Amino acid sequence: MVSLIIQRTLQLVFLLFGISFLVFSSMHIAPGNPAAVIGGPTATASDIEAIEENLGLNDPFLTQYARYVGNAVQGDFGYSYQTTQPVADAIMVRFPNTLKLAVASMIVAVIIGIITGLISALRQNSWLDVSATTFALAGISIPNFWLGALLILVFAVNLQWLPVGGMSSPWYTLDGIKELILPAITLGTGSAAMIARMARSSMLEVIRADYVRTARAKGVKEKNVIWIHTLKNAMIPIITIIGLNFGFLLGGTIITEKVFAINGVGRLMIDAIAARDFPMVQGSVLLVATLFVLVNLLVDIIYTYIDPRIKYD
């Protein structure tokens, strides 16, 4: 386990270097000049030049990158070109919202996904299975900005059960939970559907396994055959897909945060890309990538608990 963690940390460092380089160079290749954005439409050529000089944009690319990495390894991720705020601060303000959203959606996705998956696997080819499968596929097929808008229309505007948007109350309060419901459903539906499908197929696979037949041959009760002998084995691919979906979810926050006026990292990222706010793009991408790696590390650790065959060393 320790060696797994060490190994992943080394990989993460490598990954972060790779990502920062990729982002850095892509932002430099990309047309559009941050100084022009800051200057706005009125800026004169000299205004823009002064801004460029001020931001250090006139240095050679590698100098800029080296400077960035040099600072970053010391924990200084620079200042936003636009707001002059330290990148780390700007991100840390938004991160809790994104995390809340992602975790809530994951919970929605996992609960709905596993339950539907199980039902359709256990009642294979019944109408329950068909409707669960259809539901799952519909879930994957709805563009989530559209789903979000529909949910707002129905539950916030017409029924007024839930707020339209924003995320300002702590998550453990009633208001906080209410704020989370619609965005979490919007974001979680796609993942729920993917998890459901994975749960179904992996349950079906395991249920045909020899050891399940062994359990039956021992006279184990059907309930235990499912919950003890089948589910734990079936969980392994499900956990994998959950881990991978986390990445998908993090991508989805970009749109969900926009639709529901949530002040999160996803929105920060699009705004930063649009404004060519390099340090901000860098910072947020690095954070998201780190998170992704950590979640997958967590998944790997969970594996060792579920599946004794998996050992990392």
Added chain:
Amino acid sequence: MATVESVKTKDKKREKYIVTTMKRLFKNKLAIVGLVIVILQIILALFAPFMTAHDPAAQNLANRELPVFSDGHWLGTDNYGRDVWSRIVFGARISLVVGITAVSLGLIGGTILGLLAGYYRKLDAIIMRFVDLLFSFPGILLAMLIIAILGTSLVNVAIAISIWSIPTCARIVRGSVLSIKEKEYIMAMRSMGASDLRIMIRHILPNASAPIIVFATMRMATAILSTAALSYLGLGAQPPTPEWGAMISQGQDFMWSAPHLTIVPGIAIMLTVFAFNVLGDGLRDALDPNMDLQE
């Protein structure tokens, strides 16, 4: 040496691989639905100009936001007075073209990487780290960065989406290659002195095709959705291209006054994505030899 065998059953087995796959596919009702929708979409796309009396770009500012089942515009018109049905029909073309381009580019890239990584141990670590790197970017973000570099256009959207498919495809291919590589027939080919290239192309790739085909159909769905998402973020098709995602995102402003502007393309996307997904599911089952004994 005499070999006795019963001709009758063997004849039944003499079907082509594709035919058997299709037969099994047709056992799955949802998959048939999917296939029908996909075929319809292909027909729409191919014969778009014959399916509608209106030019999808022709505006008529006097006839804006007509509701569905209006005279001459059975799906109504949009805020420029353009016929929604003809936009949907021509949009089918775009969805298909973008989807197919994106998926095939991604497939080519992913397959090459996956093959190399799976086959050559030495390249594995390097390629997979690179793939991880792409993987740990959220897809939309990756696409946004790529579009930021390349500029906003459908072609670039397709490229962006294809790059975003590469890591998943590479992993899937690598996984199959790793298991196929251990099969005895590969060992047999090696013992016959076959070159690596021959083994990869002629022996590994065809056997890894099932997961790739499945991935491709499912990815079509993702590609169409992603195009829509990017259009929503203003990074998709150039107006007045009747791309479905762009139609929804534009229509959102009229969700109250003219809900059909979002609902119609929304349903079109849902149906298509649904169709490709069930088709992918069906294909997976049909291509899975373990399903042979199943009813």
Added chain:
Amino acid sequence: MTHALLEVKNLVTSFRTSGGTVQAVKDVSFHVHKGETLCIVGESGCGKSITSLSVMRLLPSNGEIESGEILLDNEPLQQLSADQMRKLRGNRMSMIFQEPMTALNPVLTIGYQLREPLMLHKGVSKKDASQQGIELLRQVGIPNPEKRLNQYPHELSGGMRQRVMIAMSLACNPSLLIADEPTTALDVTIQAQILDLINDLKKDFDMGVMMITHDMGVVAEVADRVMVMYAGKKIEEGPVEEIFENPQHPYTRGLLNSVPNVDDPDFELEPIPGNMPGLDEQITGCRFHPRCPFATDKCRAEVPPEITVSDGHFASCWYAEKKGVELDEHSRDLAAKT
């Protein structure tokens, strides 16, 4: 005559497949007595496993017992509810499978899997179950049984796992043990150990054993009686000596002549030509006739009846030699039908 421990009468098991319904077991009858080992032999796909799974009522979801009777201690099993049947399994009748590598649940400890039938059927407490589990492991010859309880299957070798399987199936002192090719996947040295073990246990517990195998060597080693199956049918049945020394069915003979003899360097192989037919293949007359060197027009046209060769030795072949023994009741029935 006391009733048999297990009596299977005219069992027909079929599968629903994409090509329609096929019969994998076609009208098979046999019985197992207490303290005796019945070996079922036959080539791959001839229906051995399906026969045993039918007895356990553990057929795959598309399989079904079409007709026939299965009596355990004179109790008809088909009439039991699913739950009653469940209570029998692992208790009065238990089963060992071929693949020791996949038959144990990889994510549960040996201890858990071993305790399960004890706690389930005997209502033993977890602590006692562990105690008995250790005892069982010792009985099947596993060193350090205490340590093994907390291990997972993958930490054990194939032979060890098969022993665990056996221990598990013996947990509740079953009266009938079904072993489906328990040693096929194992090395000869390990196989010898396991076969000896099953033999010893059979004696100790006075169990009836139904052993499935395709290895004539194994049959010779362990069987009291033998049943030979071909393409879903029983074609010969008899005491082990009879089968080896006086095989009646050409198929049985073919089987014996296909196995090289270690002790006889000059033994010449006489392979049976051709392959076993598929389940859905329509073959008139004797199902073996296309491969039979002695087939005549009669064989091609009519299904042979079960002929009693000698006491307890039956063969379904037109040319089986009757040894002047009276037809027993069962075969008379059959003869009447055909």
Added chain:
Amino acid sequence: MNTAETLPPKPEILLELHNVKKYFPIKSGVLKRVTGNVKAVESVSLKLYKGESLGVVGESGCGKSTLGRTILGLEDLTDGKIQFDQQEIQDLKKKEKKKFVKEMQMIFQDPYASLNPRQRVGHALDEVFRMHTDMSAQERKTAVMDLLTEVGLKAEHYDRYPHEFSGGQRQRIGIARAIALNPQFIICDEAVSALDVSVQAQVLKLLKTLQDKYNLSYLFISHDLGVVRYFCDRVLVMYLGNTVEMGDVSSIFKNPLHPYTQALLSAIPRPTVKAKKERVRLVGEMPNPANPPTGCPFHTRCPIAQEVCKVDKPEFIEHRENHFAACHFPG
């Protein structure tokens, strides 16, 4: 030894192995450093004569397949020498090796896995000619048809996929592929183990026929001693990557020298109800090849092991004529 008596003409040596070793590195830790080796083949020396079958027997995991693959060059040799037709081949470059590819072929265990399921069998055979000869398409087709007949299949099988064949037929295709280029030497790795007895006998007969016809040499890997006795001229017994005994079939089956061979022989279930001999029971299982015991590799399970066995590894020496064994107390 080579005295001038009227011995039958000494057969020619086709293949000779000297202390062949094959280790698989075990990598572990964060940096994936090599922390040990699976000693799959520890030390194997053998001679194979033209036209003979040499059986290789031993328990699962003792290194039989690895040995076969190493000879063919499918695995890199860790150490030792391999001579084929008087020429050392272990260090040859890929190009030079190609010549030997034609001479050495392999038949695999699993008839279901050794053919590419997506390739028609005709094409699979055709491919062999395509790779190694410059025959025209027409010539190749004829050659493939001939091959099919040779192994007892029919021309109409040309266009079929492997799944349309039974196990025995598939194995025939495997054999056809192996003999396509007229090799001198074929390695059969458990070539009949997966087949039903009746089919197994058919295939064994076929292999014999081909051997007689083409003067083939076989390295016949098997764990079935009955088959080996029937099929082979000489036998090599392996244990934990080591050769423990080698000799003529009759000599080994009648008078095994090594206690392992003795145990192996007595463990075979005899398909006869007459003579039930008392067995030499072997306890325990084969040790882990990554961590083999010191001294004689078999001492941990040997019924007659002495102190010396734990320390000294016995040499593989000729105890009787043409009968070698590695044991301190042979007999």
Added chain:
Amino acid sequence: SESTIPEGAEGSGGDSSGGSSDVDQEIIYASTTDAVGLSPIMTNDSVSSSVTEQVYEKLFVRNPETMEIEPMLAESYETPDDLTWVITLKEGIEFQDGTPFNAEAVKYTFDKLRDPETAAPRASLLEPVDEITVVDENTVEIKTKYPYGPLLAALSHSNAAIVSPTADQEQDLMQEPVGTGPFKFSSWATGDQVVLEKNEDYWGGAPELDRVVFKVVPETSTAISMLQTGEVNFLDALPTEQISRIESIDNVEVTKQDGTPVYYLTFNHSKDRNQDPDFRKAVASAIDRDAFVANLNDLGVRSDSILGPQVFGYDESADDAGTPYDPEMAKQLVEENGYGDEPIKLLSANRDNFILMAEIVQSQLTEAGFTVEIETMEWATFLDTARSGEYDLTFLSWSNVTGDGSEMLYPNFHSDNIGASNRAQYNNPEFDELVEASRTTIDQEERQSILNEANQLMLAEDAAIVMYHGVVTSATDQSIQGLQMDPNGQWSLYNVTRE
């Protein structure tokens, strides 16, 4: 910013409680983006200025009713000569941090704004200023490099608001603003909301509102939903597409008022083809601006004039001085000259109102026989691409915060600014001269006629085709009273109350 592109476009008002006896004196405004920062010196976007407008004040302010420039922090001014402006300041005013407001503060602010070190985005506002001198505690003297007519207009620009020098030295005004205005800074959760609270010590008397929240709601339809449910109470710059929906909401009042912003189609004058007057004429006559404006749900004012009715320098005669819509003539010109052969690249920022113009114009140009390809771009790329002139036709807009014609014509069309704000790459010496005269003339009447002349010159040349002049809009909850909109889209909450 001066761009009308709604950096922080829509917002709205309305309280969920609906307004009864003792409502919270709080107002929540929503915009699609966050403020970039809260220092008038360092920012140049409309959301930032809608916040800073409440916190800071300028020396002068344009009266939204009369369009006259009136003193605000200034008491009075005189111009002893064409280059000198002596401004007397109001006395007894303090910044919110207690720093006295005086001539020093004014000099400090303007010097900081002009200092190249500061790299202020709007430094050009005071470009003509040569020197600022503190005459005494309450008097500053501004010397310009040349006679500069629009100086007062420049001083009434929100970027010329006066900041507290002590605060600027002690803290980052971008994060914690300190001005003299009626509201002071309370908190800012970046990306989410800025909160202001009432300045009890405001020199003009404390405002009624206790609290003002500027909330970020990126999706307009979400904002409208929130307006409907009372989660926000004030939106501005309402999009055309949504206007009917907003108007249909019961608790919401919509106000519309003609404004200074102008939206126009311009040629890239550096391209050869665009220098052909017939080509420009063909384009101009192909575009049916009447039909287009009719589509805007009353959110646009139709006039050919580049300086709109609310802008200083406008003259009615310019209303129809442009080339009128004449599709036949357009077709004829296109056909005669083969204008349709080579495609036109129509550049547009990817924002709704620009795309609306682009799609309609494309369709109309196509009708006339042109081949037009729209290319939309993200804002950042658009600014760069337009600045460097990589397009044929594009849409631009200008909100004209000062409401002065020179402030429109100089940055957008004077050749000085090619490569910068003159994205049209327009280069006409005659026009340049007129614009310079409009800037260096102090006499306002004379300026008016010079500006009109420049305006007419451009129209005669079809240099740019005005699509429409903006209408300034707001949607507020019924309970909100006293909100007044500037024609330039800005507003002050000083007099607002909720009931």
